[in-house]
Amino acid sequence: MNLSELGTPSLLLDKGRLMANIARMQVSAERLGVKLRPHLKTLKSAQAAEALIAAGASGITVSTLKEAAYFLDHGITDITYAVGMVPAKLAQAASLMADGADLKIMTDNLEVAQAIATAADQTGVPYRLLVEVDCGDHRGGLQADSEDLLQIAAVIGNSTAILQGLLTHAGHSYGVDERAAIEQIAAQERDAVVMAAERLRTAGHAVETVSVGSTPTALYAQDLSGVTELRAGVYTVFDMDQQARGVCTTEEIAMSVLSSVIGHNRAAGKILLDAGGLALSKDRSADQFRPEVGYGQLCQADGSIIADLYVTSVSQEHGHVRVRDESDYARFPVGSQLRVLPVHACMTAAAYDYFNLLENGQVSDRWDRVNGW
Amino acid sequence: MNLSELGTPSLLLDKGRLMANIARMQVSAERLGVKLRPHLKTLKSAQAAEALIAAGASGITVSTLKEAAYFLDHGITDITYAVGMVPAKLAQAASLMADGADLKIMTDNLEVAQAIATAADQTGVPYRLLVEVDCGDHRGGLQADSEDLLQIAAVIGNSTAILQGLLTHAGHSYGVDERAAIEQIAAQERDAVVMAAERLRTAGHAVETVSVGSTPTALYAQDLSGVTELRAGVYTVFDMDQQARGVCTTEEIAMSVLSSVIGHNRAAGKILLDAGGLALSKDRSADQFRPEVGYGQLCQADGSIIADLYVTSVSQEHGHVRVRDESDYARFPVGSQLRVLPVHACMTAAAYDYFNLLENGQVSDRWDRVNGW
Numbered sequence: 215m216n217l218s219e220l221g222t223p224s225l226l227l228d229k230g231r232l233m234a235n236i237a238r239m240q241v242s243a244e245r246l247g248v249k250l251r252p253h254l255k256t257l258k259s260a261q262a263a264e265a266l267i268a269a270g271a272s273g274i275t276v277s278t279l280k281e282a283a284y285f286l287d288h289g290i291t292d293i294t295y296a297v298g299m300v301p302a303k304l305a306q307a308a309s310l311m312a313d314g315a316d317l318k319i320m321t322d323n324l325e326v327a328q329a330i331a332t333a334a335d336q337t338g339v340p341y342r343l344l345v346e347v348d349c350g351d352h353r354g355g356l357q358a359d360s361e362d363l364l365q366i367a368a369v370i371g372n373s374t375a376i377l378q379g380l381l382t383h384a385g386h387s388y389g390v391d392e393r394a395a396i397e398q399i400a401a402q403e404r405d406a407v408v409m410a411a412e413r414l415r416t417a418g419h420a421v422e423t424v425s426v427g428s429t430p431t432a433l434y435a436q437d438l439s440g441v442t443e444l445r446a447g448v449y450t451v452f453d454m455d456q457q458a459r460g461v462c463t464t465e466e467i468a469m470s471v472l473s474s475v476i477g478h479n480r481a482a483g484k485i486l487l488d489a490g491g492l493a494l495s496k497d498r499s500a501d502q503f504r505p506e507v508g509y510g511q512l513c514q515a516d517g518s519i520i521a522d523l524y525v526t527s528v529s530q531e532h533g534h535v536r537v538r539d540e541s542d543y544a545r546f547p548v549g550s551q552l553r554v555l556p557v558h559a560c561m562t563a564a565a566y567d568y569f570n571l572l573e574n575g576q577v578s579d580r581w582d583r584v585n586g587w
Numbered sequence: 588m589n590l591s592e593l594g595t596p597s598l599l600l601d602k603g604r605l606m607a608n609i610a611r612m613q614v615s616a617e618r619l620g621v622k623l624r625p626h627l628k629t630l631k632s633a634q635a636a637e638a639l640i641a642a643g644a645s646g647i648t649v650s651t652l653k654e655a656a657y658f659l660d661h662g663i664t665d666i667t668y669a670v671g672m673v674p675a676k677l678a679q680a681a682s683l684m685a686d687g688a689d690l691k692i693m694t695d696n697l698e699v700a701q702a703i704a705t706a707a708d709q710t711g712v713p714y715r716l717l718v719e720v721d722c723g724d725h726r727g728g729l730q731a732d733s734e735d736l737l738q739i740a741a742v743i744g745n746s747t748a749i750l751q752g753l754l755t756h757a758g759h760s761y762g763v764d765e766r767a768a769i770e771q772i773a774a775q776e777r778d779a780v781v782m783a784a785e786r787l788r789t790a791g792h793a794v795e796t797v798s799v800g801s802t803p804t805a806l807y808a809q810d811l812s813g814v815t816e817l818r819a820g821v822y823t824v825f826d827m828d829q830q831a832r833g834v835c836t837t838e839e840i841a842m843s844v845l846s847s848v849i850g851h852n853r854a855a856g857k858i859l860l861d862a863g864g865l866a867l868s869k870d871r872s873a874d875q876f877r878p879e880v881g882y883g884q885l886c887q888a889d890g891s892i893i894a895d896l897y898v899t900s901v902s903q904e905h906g907h908v909r910v911r912d913e914s915d916y917a918r919f920p921v922g923s924q925l926r927v928l929p930v931h932a933c934m935t936a937a938a939y940d941y942f943n944l945l946e947n948g949q950v951s952d953r954w955d956r957v958n959g960w
Contacts, residue, residue: 221676223960255903277904297904298849298859300922303594322850323921352855353905385902476671477695482725486671492937493960496869529758530628530933531650531670532726548696549673560903564865565937567959586940587596587866 215577217515217551220570222474223493225562226553227569227581228517231468232450233265239432239449240270246438251275251294251425253447256560259569260288261581262450273316275445279306284584286315294318294344294425296381296445298354301329308339318378318423322346322356327366331373342378343370344423349406350399351385358410367419379423379442380414382407387430391459391503400431408440430461453559454511455497458504464511464519469563470553472515472570473533478543485546487525487533489554494528495561509533510554516575517553525554588950590888590924593943595847596866598935599926600942600954601890604841605823606638612805612822613643619811624648624667624798626820629933632942633661634954635823646689648818652679657957659688667691667717667798669754669818671727674702681712691751691796695719695729700739704746715751716743717796722779723772724758731783740792752796752815753787755780760803764832764876773804781813803834826932827884828870831877837884837892842936843926845888845943846906851916858919860898860906862927867901868934882906883927889948890926898927 217226243250252266255277263274263285273292276282282293291314299307299319310317319341321327327343334341345366348355356363370377384403387396403426411421426438427445429452438444448455451469452462473489491509500507509525512535523542527534533554537543546552556562563569564585571579590599616623625639628650636647636658646665649655655666664687672680672692684690692714694700700716707714718739721728729736743750757776760769776799784794799811800818802825811817821828824842825835846862864882873880882898885908896915898906906927910916919925929935936942937958944952 218675221679221960222673297861298921300595300847300849300861302591302847302922306594321921322852326921329922346850348852348854352852352857353902353907354850354852354859357854474673474675476673477719477727479695479721479725479727481721481730486727488670488673491870491934496871496934497864498869529726534726548671548694548699549675549702561864561869565959586938587594 217472217577220472220577222472222551223489224472225566225569226470226472226572227451228468228572229578230573231466235450235452235466235468236266236269239446242433243444246435246444248438248441249443251443251445252450253277253296253445254281254285256447256563257450258563258583258585259581260285263288263290272443275447278587279303279310280587281584282310282315282317286310286313292316296320298322298346299326299330301326301333304330304333304341307341308337311339318342318344320344320346320381322354324362324365324369327369330375331369334373334375338374341375343375344378344381344425347380347382347407347410349382349384349403351383353383353385355382358406363410363413364417367414367417371419377419379421379425380407380410381425384426384428384431387428388459388499393434393460396430396434397436400435403431404435404438404441411440429456430459433461448559451559454504454507454555454557455499458500458507464555467555469559470513470517470555471562472551472553475546475548475550475552478548480543483537485535485537485542487535487552488531490532491528491530492565494525494533494554494556495558495565496528497558497561500557507557510556513553513555515551515553590845590950593845593950595845595924596862597845598939598942599843599845599945600824601841601945602951603946604839608823608825608839608841609639609642612819615806616817619808619817621811621814622816624816624818625823626650626669626818627654627658629820629936630823631936631956631958632954633658636661636663645816648820651960652676652683653960654957655683655688655690659683659686665689669693671695671719672699672703674699674706677703677706677714680714681710684712691715691717693717693719693754695727697735697738697742700742703748704742707746707748711747714748716748717751717754717798720753720755720780720783722755722757722776724756726756726758728755731779736783736786737790740787740790744792750792752794752798753780753783754798757799757801757804760801761832761872766807766833769803769807770809773808776804777808777811777814784813802829803832806834821932824932827880827928827930828872831873831880837928840928842932843886843890843928844935845924845926848919848921848923848925851921853916856910858908858910858915860908860925861904863905864901864903865938867898867906867927867929868931868938869901870931870934873930880930883929886926886928888924888926
């Protein structure tokens, strides 16, 4: 099918670029001597997960238990749920395990660890726990030298639950745009979690999994001694947020939104698209390093970049594009199609139930996605 | 069902507040002597549309043709699609009309009007066209004194298509927070479209529909002489964006997101929720007047406001709440539930397939939603 036959807005996934991105990270993980456990929070697609596993991934990471159930339904069993567990979700986790999932859950909270241990003892379910370590991102996680780390390990170790290991995420790698700075954060990420692992081992605990990852640190880490696995997600498709940080080029961005020009507002100096805040998301992550990007980079329908043309503002169903000069109206008539490279792929993709796969400029397939909770 | 039995994050809709908001706008429209055509882009729910029509609405407005098809499936036929039409979507519009929709479409573009006229003549489909007028918002729309307005009317008038009338939207009413300023924009909105209607009538065209609307102007308009209908959507549930502008109180906000506390990061001074950028959206519209609101206002699970507690930042599945002082950790333990009043209800709701209806603090029903394109 030709792109011109697709309704707009539609979500496109360039298969060639996707496969190249997948291969690049797999090589990076192998060079560093660690397993790769891709984060499916970006693609949320069984076919994508199958492609990742075929390329060498050792399991997957998910951001919701709904994702875990979806991927389990598609035969993928080795799953890490990398968002903080709460007691109310333990029954759902147990149900996934009963259905065959080798599920790892996570917390950084002693009371939750106690609830997991109690539930494990009462039900006999051997929950596998990763303890979250904060390596400088200051989202979740315990400090590597915290007392709670040892207490959580002791509580889990004395129960039917199993201490699987440690996990950290260098989200603060998104705050820099120089390779040397990313390399430094990757070292910090490794050091924090390896130090925490040493403390647990010294206290007599086995630590099977020592997990790190963010797309920038996963790509630029120099040495992951002591680490067992890498997690990352957005590298599979990249986006303008990553491009703004120098982590990828626009030619490596595999996801885009196909839209139609629905209006010319000459008085206001802009072209209107039918891809607005819902179709693109209101994420403005590229602002820190490239504020001109706004809500996305414009491309021709064939994917070639249009220099200096961006989605400058959005309302719910409208994308506003400030024209460069009068000639843009003739160049992009109402009814013509344009593509938008998203600012943050994970946020943009969540508005769509499926990807339209692109191969050689044609729509070759549909890959479904799981959204919501 | 109790709220504690709901998974998190979940979307809640307080039925009592919803019905009061619906009644308030219906009274406003009747006071002004115009029909009310609610915009379902916010609720996207058939049960909500039925409640609006039962309260006196004369038809509905939609933001996608998928919404139009969904509401038509639920027996609602009088539908205005208030986003610029493109020729590629005409076949879909014709199909909806063949299935019984009294569908109104919209453009502000002469070439599109010519394409509509040609398609109508070739297929015999009597497309009903509203011409969009710009009343100062500078999104879409022709200036009321533009030459293209008369040309579009002439092209449509000479074809099998039907000139239904005019439509404008005072989106710039969101840029002010004083009642006098909103009243002034409401007058400007009316004047623009009424002037355009007079020009069309002088040129010999019948103008059945003269349509205005935005939630602020619809609530505060003083005189809509010459206008036939009001469109507005977010008034049904309101949100912190509207509250920040003084258009509603927090006690009138009918939509909220139920979330769980999933972590305490004492080193960073924050509580983590399982409602992040996907569950709340990354909309920051309240920033202009209340930057402290961030990504939402925190409430207890029962809906009572927690003073000075907001979602200060988000990542994909994490909401970060800066604590007021140390006592907040004990007050909001990991595993406890909190509600978030969203910044922009239309954006937040789009992440969910259904509303959990709340009556007397209990979940009484589910109302489904249509998302995507």
